[in-house]
Amino acid sequence: MSETECGRFSTISRETISNVERQLSQPPSVWLNLTGARIIENEGQFDKDIALPNNKSHVTHIAVDIGGSLAKVMYYVCESSSPSSSSSSISEAENYTGGRLSFMIFETAKIEDCIQFMANLIDNHVKNCNKKKITLIATGGGAYKFYDRMSKQLDIKVIREDEMECLIMGLNYFVSCIPREVFVLDLDTCELTFQNHLNCYHYPHMLVNIGSGVSILKVTGPSQFERIGGSSLGGGTLWGLLSLLTPANSFDEMLELSKGGDNTSVDMLVGDIYGKDIGYERFGLKSTTIASSFGKVFRERKPLEEFAPQDISRSLLLAISNNIGQIAYLHAQKHNVQNIYFGGSFIRNHVQTMHTLTYAIQYWSNHTMNAYFLRHEGYLGVFGAFMKYATSQPSNVPVPSIS
Amino acid sequence: MSETECGRFSTISRETISNVERQLSQPPSVWLNLTGARIIENEGQFDKDIALPNNKSHVTHIAVDIGGSLAKVMYYVCESSSPSSSSSSISEAENYTGGRLSFMIFETAKIEDCIQFMANLIDNHVKNCNKKKITLIATGGGAYKFYDRMSKQLDIKVIREDEMECLIMGLNYFVSCIPREVFVLDLDTCELTFQNHLNCYHYPHMLVNIGSGVSILKVTGPSQFERIGGSSLGGGTLWGLLSLLTPANSFDEMLELSKGGDNTSVDMLVGDIYGKDIGYERFGLKSTTIASSFGKVFRERKPLEEFAPQDISRSLLLAISNNIGQIAYLHAQKHNVQNIYFGGSFIRNHVQTMHTLTYAIQYWSNHTMNAYFLRHEGYLGVFGAFMKYATSQPSNVPVPSIS
Numbered sequence: 001m002s003e004t005e006c007g008r009f010s011t012i013s014r015e016t017i018s019n020v021e022r023q024l025s026q027p028p029s030v031w032l033n034l035t036g037a038r039i040i041e042n043e044g045q046f047d048k049d050i051a052l053p054n055n056k057s058h059v060t061h062i063a064v065d066i067g068g069s070l071a072k073v074m075y076y077v078c079e080s081s082s083p084s085s086s087s088s089s090i091s092e093a094e095n096y097t098g099g100r101l102s103f104m105i106f107e108t109a110k111i112e113d114c115i116q117f118m119a120n121l122i123d124n125h126v127k128n129c130n131k132k133k134i135t136l137i138a139t140g141g142g143a144y145k146f147y148d149r150m151s152k153q154l155d156i157k158v159i160r161e162d163e164m165e166c167l168i169m170g171l172n173y174f175v176s177c178i179p180r181e182v183f184v185l186d187l188d189t190c191e192l193t194f195q196n197h198l199n200c201y202h203y204p205h206m207l208v209n210i211g212s213g214v215s216i217l218k219v220t221g222p223s224q225f226e227r228i229g230g231s232s233l234g235g236g237t238l239w240g241l242l243s244l245l246t247p248a249n250s251f252d253e254m255l256e257l258s259k260g261g262d263n264t265s266v267d268m269l270v271g272d273i274y275g276k277d278i279g280y281e282r283f284g285l286k287s288t289t290i291a292s293s294f295g296k297v298f299r300e301r302k303p304l305e306e307f308a309p310q311d312i313s314r315s316l317l318l319a320i321s322n323n324i325g326q327i328a329y330l331h332a333q334k335h336n337v338q339n340i341y342f343g344g345s346f347i348r349n350h351v352q353t354m355h356t357l358t359y360a361i362q363y364w365s366n367h368t369m370n371a372y373f374l375r376h377e378g379y380l381g382v383f384g385a386f387m388k389y390a391t392s393q394p395s396n397v398p399v400p401s402i403s
Numbered sequence: 404m405s406e407t408e409c410g411r412f413s414t415i416s417r418e419t420i421s422n423v424e425r426q427l428s429q430p431p432s433v434w435l436n437l438t439g440a441r442i443i444e445n446e447g448q449f450d451k452d453i454a455l456p457n458n459k460s461h462v463t464h465i466a467v468d469i470g471g472s473l474a475k476v477m478y479y480v481c482e483s484s485s486p487s488s489s490s491s492s493i494s495e496a497e498n499y500t501g502g503r504l505s506f507m508i509f510e511t512a513k514i515e516d517c518i519q520f521m522a523n524l525i526d527n528h529v530k531n532c533n534k535k536k537i538t539l540i541a542t543g544g545g546a547y548k549f550y551d552r553m554s555k556q557l558d559i560k561v562i563r564e565d566e567m568e569c570l571i572m573g574l575n576y577f578v579s580c581i582p583r584e585v586f587v588l589d590l591d592t593c594e595l596t597f598q599n600h601l602n603c604y605h606y607p608h609m610l611v612n613i614g615s616g617v618s619i620l621k622v623t624g625p626s627q628f629e630r631i632g633g634s635s636l637g638g639g640t641l642w643g644l645l646s647l648l649t650p651a652n653s654f655d656e657m658l659e660l661s662k663g664g665d666n667t668s669v670d671m672l673v674g675d676i677y678g679k680d681i682g683y684e685r686f687g688l689k690s691t692t693i694a695s696s697f698g699k700v701f702r703e704r705k706p707l708e709e710f711a712p713q714d715i716s717r718s719l720l721l722a723i724s725n726n727i728g729q730i731a732y733l734h735a736q737k738h739n740v741q742n743i744y745f746g747g748s749f750i751r752n753h754v755q756t757m758h759t760l761t762y763a764i765q766y767w768s769n770h771t772m773n774a775y776f777l778r779h780e781g782y783l784g785v786f787g788a789f790m791k792y793a794t795s796q797p798s799n800v801p802v803p804s805i806s
Contacts, residue, residue: 015685068676068698109702141676141683162685212671212695227686233636233726236671236698243701244648244710251701268615268639273471273544280544282418282565283630292615295471295639298646298654299512307647323636323726330733 015162030057032076032390034177039375040100048375049077050178053098061135062118063386064150065166065379066142068212069236070345071114072382073104075121101386103379105345111146115153122154135159139166139385161385164217168225170384171207171341174374182341182372185354187362195372206337208328209380210344212236216331229331231324235346238320245316246309254313255350261314266307268295293319314352321353325360325371332361332369339370345378418565433460435479435793437580442778443503451778452480453581456501464538464792465524467517467553468569468784469545471615472639473748474517475785476507478524504789506782508748514549518556525557538562542569542788564788567620571628573787574610574744577777585744585775588757590765598775609740611731612783613747615639619734632734634727638749641723648719649712657716658753664717669710671698696722717755724756728763728774735764735772742773748781 033055040049059076066072078099106114122134136150136158143160151158174181183192207217207225213236216229239251248254270279271287272295279287293315297307332340340361347353354373361371376383436458443452462479469475481502509517525537539553539561546563554561577584586595610620610628617634642654651657673682674690675698682690696718700710735743743764750756757776764774779786 068671068695069702107702109704141673141678141681144681145676145678163683164686212676212698213693229729231726231729232670232693232696232698233722234695234698236695236701237722240669240695240697240700241644243704244707266643267635268471270544273548273615275544275548278544278547280566283567290616290635292471292637292639292643293635294643295615295635295637297643298639299472299510301512301646304647319636319640323634326632326634327730327733330730330737334733334737 030059030061030390032057032059032387034173037178039178039180049103050101050376051098052076052100055098059099059390060133061137061386061389062121063137063139063382064114064118064143065163065381065385066108066111066114066138066140066146067345067381068141069108069239070211070378071106071108071111071140071142072345072379073106073114073118073121074379074382074386075102076100077102101383103376103382105378108142111142111149115146115150118150119154122156135389137161137385137389139163139381159389161388163381164215164225164227165223166381166384166388167207167209167215167343168217168219168223168384169387170380170382171219171343171374172222173383173387174376174380175341178376181375183375184370184372185351185358187355187358190351190355202339204335204337205339205341206328206332206335207341207343207380208324210234210324210342210346211378214324214327214344216328218331218335218337228335229327231327233320233323235344238316238346241316242313245304245312248309248313251348255317255348255353257310258313258317258352259310261308261310261312263290263311263315263318265311266294266297266315267318268292272296290318290322317352318356321356322360325357326364328357329361329364329369333365338368339372341372341374343374343377343380347373347377349373349375349377433462433464433793435460435462435790437576440581442581442583452506453504453779454501455479455503458501462502462793463536464540464789465521466540466542466785466789467521467546468566468782468788469511469514469517469541469543469549470748470784471544472511472642473614473781474509474511474514474543474545475748475782476509476517476521476524477782477785477789478505479503480505504786506779506785508781511545514545514552518549518553521553522557525559538792540564540788540792542566542784562792564791566784567618567628567630568626569784569787569791570610570612570618570746571620571622571626571787572790573783573785574622574746574777575625576786576790577779577783578744581779584778586778587773587775588754588761590758590762593754593758605742607738607740608742608744609731609735609738610744610746610783611727613637613727613745613749614781617727617730617747619731621734621738621740631738632730634730636723636726638747641719641749644719645716648707648715651712651716654751658720658751658756660713661716661720661755662713664711664713664715666693666714666718666721668714669697669700669718670721671695675699693721693725720755721759724759725763728760729767731760732764732767732772736768741771742775744775744777746777746780746783750776750780752776752778752780 035054038051040051062075064073076099079097134156136156138158139161140163180194182195204218204220209215213234214231217225218228219225242248242254248257267290270285270289270291273291277287279285328340342357358371361369438457441454443454465478467476479502482500537559539559541561542564543566583597585598607621607623612618616637619632620628621631622628645651645657651660670693673688673692673694676694680690682688731743745760761774764772
């Protein structure tokens with residue numbers, strides 16, 4: 001097992017590196033006005049921008065969060081004073097009336113596209129200011145892996161921030177400052193109910209961040225948290241297995257496939273073991289409960305082509321979501337936490353995924369715990385990195401203090 | 404999701420059925436002498452028989468445990484008085500000197516082979532007794548699914564027993580009465596240390612039974628237990644996925660494949676995200692820690708043929724074993740249990756599987772919990788079913804009382 005084969009490397013910890021970098025650098029000190037922030041609803045895109053109508057400050061930094069599978073970029077765009085045009089700019093342009101926070105996503109395997117996007121953002125849109133004033137705040141593992149490459153190609157200052165700190169700060173800001181960001185899913189109707197946590201953001205809570213893998217964080221204060229667990233069965237597992245088992249070429253295609261699938265053609269249900277319509281009532285296992293994910297496949301001895309990709313996609317999505325839900329519940333119970341926020345790009349606001357996670361939490365906790373989701377679920381880290389250098393104290397919302 | 408689509412069926416509970424059956428039947432009442440029981444070591448087979456040198460009683464029942472993937476048969480064979488020959492018999496033959504408990508395994512998909520084996524066992528070897536005296540004790544879901552078929556084809560009395568009760572009883576007897584049955588694995592040397600629990604079998608403990616799916620039972624007394632959890636990610640998942648992803652035709656072939664594999668060609672390690680030899684030390688994640696099982700596959704966009712089946716097998720075996728280990732640990736912690744027994748046919752005494760489970764338990768519990776394995780790991784249920792009708796009170800071992 002890889003864990004046990006590990007040697008010990010003489011490396012300086014990233015905490016130390018971050019501290020030194022912070023001392024050496026003069027990070028931008030922006031005061032970003034989040035008052036009146038709102039998600040821009042009617043533009044049709046998946047990754048919705050956030051309007052900041054009252055911000056007047058100049059923003060001279062962009063942020064990137066580079067995970068194992070996906071890289072997320074966030075930047076500020078000034079709205080032009082002319083209502084008919086908005087200039088995409090992170091500049092010190094004059095005469096604007098507020099702006100918006102924009103988000104972009106790239107595959108980490110195509111990191112060059114991401115770096116090129118940031119280069120264009122910097123080169124083309126920094127019209128009136130000195131390029132050297134622009135800073136890139138980078139987080140996620142790729143902030144280290146691609147540090148030299150980004151520094152060289154972008155030719156600007158790159159500051160690295162701890163990814164878990166950024167996740168927590170991003171969550172804090174999303175929950176505290178962005179209306180209609182956080183929601184719960186009704187299991188019966190599949191309707192969303194947006195939570196107005198702006199005035200009731202309690203500690204402790206838990207963040208289950210599902211990217212390539214899973215990290216589980218217990219949050220006890222605005223900047224107090226610990227990583228209490230994780231799992232290697234996450235988004236990367238689903239994407240990896242489905243890329244081998246189905247013709248889908250993207251994660252969205254896989255999710256789309258799963259919508260039309262019937263997992264019971266590959267999953268072994270309790271009723272498949274006990275007999276049709278017979279459950280194992282003594283222990284609350286209904287005939288329709290999944291006893292073994294993919295448990296029917298081996299005994300049917302059919303080649304891959306004879307299984308529907310839709311069924312395979314649905315089975316694996318259920319298996320991984322349910323497993324994450326169970327582990328999340330067990331950790332929440334161990335740490336006496338009631339409110340669980342699910343983040344990370346695995347979820348992609350996909351109804352089946354959120355349904356399975358919610359069901360798992362409610363089922364095992366006997367409805368004593370709550371599962372929350374975020375519309376910008378995949379951008380917690382990059383939002384946190386961005387906000388680390390954009391001190392915000394809007395008057396109408398209780399903003400967590402940032403250490 | 405299957406769980407939520409469940410209707411309510413007007414069925415009589417299996418507990419009730421069992422009780423009625425027990426009242427109507429006159430189960431065989433054997434006193435099986437387990438004194439001096441020992442595993443027969445030198446016959447080379449995987450599923451080792453257990454010698455009962457001091458038993459003189461006639462055994463007129465056989466047992467079968469039919470799970471979702473595998474069916475296990477157990478029967479008693481009288482040793483002939485002539486040392487040169489042993490007759491395979493569950494009869495009332497005279498002049499024998501002890502006997503042995505024998506085990507056989509079949510795929511549930513080939514249940515006909517299993518029934519035929521039992522029919523032969525009954526028809527060919529019941530030489531001197533009335534066939535009607537023979538009873539089949541059946542457990543597992545298949546005891547219900549195949550009840551009519553077995554009753555009709557075998558033409559003997561079939562008594563059904565609850566599968567979890569049988570698991571617990573089987574565990575009790577294996578731990579209490581069979582020397583060199585239970586062992587722990589040393590993570591450094593991979594050596595086995597057999598446990599002599601015969602005089603120190605403590606409660607509470609936990610049984611994690613890994614068949615097609617996983618059941619987790621907390622045992623608080625000889626016949627007191629509850630099912631505290633489970634997972635659909637079990638043996639059936641591994642077998643099902645690997646039958647689609649590799650050319651292996653049996654579970655043993657899959658395990659054999661995994662021995663020569665390198666999971667790091669498909670798993671995404673922390674070092675793949677942060678950069679070579681760079682870990683995430685702040686949270687104890689080494690560069691060699693698996694961040695995402697199968698996490699490298701999607702981004703490499705290679706067809707299945709270009710991945711080594713060995714690597715895929717190893718990755719999936721690690722992922723599922725580790726996941727079970729983590730869930731087992733979380734349940735053990737929640738219930739304040741230190742000793743965890745792993746059973747079920749998934750393990751198959753495979754060193755890598757046991758290593759991963761042991762590592763998971765020791766790692767997460769900070770070496771405060773123990774992982775135990777059994778040589779007859781897959782036969783707990785069938786052994787328990789068999790022993791329900793073979794009251795045993797050997798003088799030299801503390802046998803748990805059977806309710």
